[in-house]
Amino acid sequence: MLIVVAYDISVKDQKGAKRLARVAKICSRYGQRVQNSVFECLIDQLTFVKLKTELTKVIVEKTDSLRFYNLGDHYKNKVTHIGTKEVLDLTDALIF
Amino acid sequence: MLIVVAYDISVKDQKGAKRLARVAKICSRYGQRVQNSVFECLIDQLTFVKLKTELTKVIVEKTDSLRFYNLGDHYKNKVTHIGTKEVLDLTDALIF
Numbered sequence: 001m002l003i004v005v006a007y008d009i010s011v012k013d014q015k016g017a018k019r020l021a022r023v024a025k026i027c028s029r030y031g032q033r034v035q036n037s038v039f040e041c042l043i044d045q046l047t048f049v050k051l052k053t054e055l056t057k058v059i060v061e062k063t064d065s066l067r068f069y070n071l072g073d074h075y076k077n078k079v080t081h082i083g084t085k086e087v088l089d090l091t092d093a094l095i096f
Numbered sequence: 097m098l099i100v101v102a103y104d105i106s107v108k109d110q111k112g113a114k115r116l117a118r119v120a121k122i123c124s125r126y127g128q129r130v131q132n133s134v135f136e137c138l139i140d141q142l143t144f145v146k147l148k149t150e151l152t153k154v155i156v157e158k159t160d161s162l163r164f165y166n167l168g169d170h171y172k173n174k175v176t177h178i179g180t181k182e183v184l185d186l187t188d189a190l191i192f
Contacts, residue, residue, distance in 0.1 A: 004100070004165055006100075006102060006130075006131055006134045007131070008131040008132050008134075008181075034102075034161075034163060035102055035103070035104040035133075035163060036104050036133075037131075037132075037133070038102045038104075038134070038163065052176070052178070055178070056178055059178070059179055060179075061178065061179045061180065062179075062180060063179075063180055064179045064180060065130075065131055065177070065178075065179040065180050065181050066176075066177070066178040066179050067130060067131060067134065067175065067176070067177050067178075068176040068177075068178075069100055069165055069167060069174060069175055070173075070174040070175075070176075071165060071174070072174075077166075078165060078166040078167070078168075079163065079164070079165055079166075080148070080162075080163070080164040080166075081161070081162070081163050081164075082148070082151070082152055082155070082157065082161075082162040082163075082164075083155055083156075083157045083158075083159075083160045083161040083162050084157065084158060084159055084160060084161050085104075085161050
């Protein structure tokens with residue numbers, strides 16, 4: 001299933017900048033960055049729980065925000081992109 | 097249906113900062129801001145086309161990115177929020 005992760009990390013202090021980098025690093029292990037603070041992850045339910053748990057341990061809930069959007073297995077016509085950084089479709093056949 | 101709008105606007109120059117403000121202003125006429133550059137819009141198909149058209153006229157496709165995620169009509173259990181700025185559910189009954 002496709003999970004979209006969007007995050008806002010308060011970077012008012014240096015700790016915030018570290019949290020921002022750690023959140024991005026964690027997300028990059030699970031999926032593909034599509035915008036500065038938006039990742040798309042093709043993962044199953046169990047992996048989704050692991051991702052949420054890892055991210056929740058890093059953020060400060062009082063100042064930071066995580067939003068997850070579950071687009072399910074049939075997501076291709078649910079995502080529209082306009083502009084720069086078109087995203088590689090990881091499920092497309094690789095032609096050699 | 098719930099449409100999530102996520103955008104990355106290049107603010108390398110003053111024009112970019114203006115575009116960023118205009119994109120946010122347009123989105124706020126269609127929905128609710130949930131993060132710095134993420135809005136959630138409860139709109140129908142026709143309005144969605146109008147929103148995309150308006151935003152596409154403002155951005156510079158070479159440097160800016162717009163992503164739309166269509167979560168359909170049954171979206172409540174598809175959205176998970178952790179952290180600050182819990183979002184008002186506009187469809188919930190208002191209790192006076």
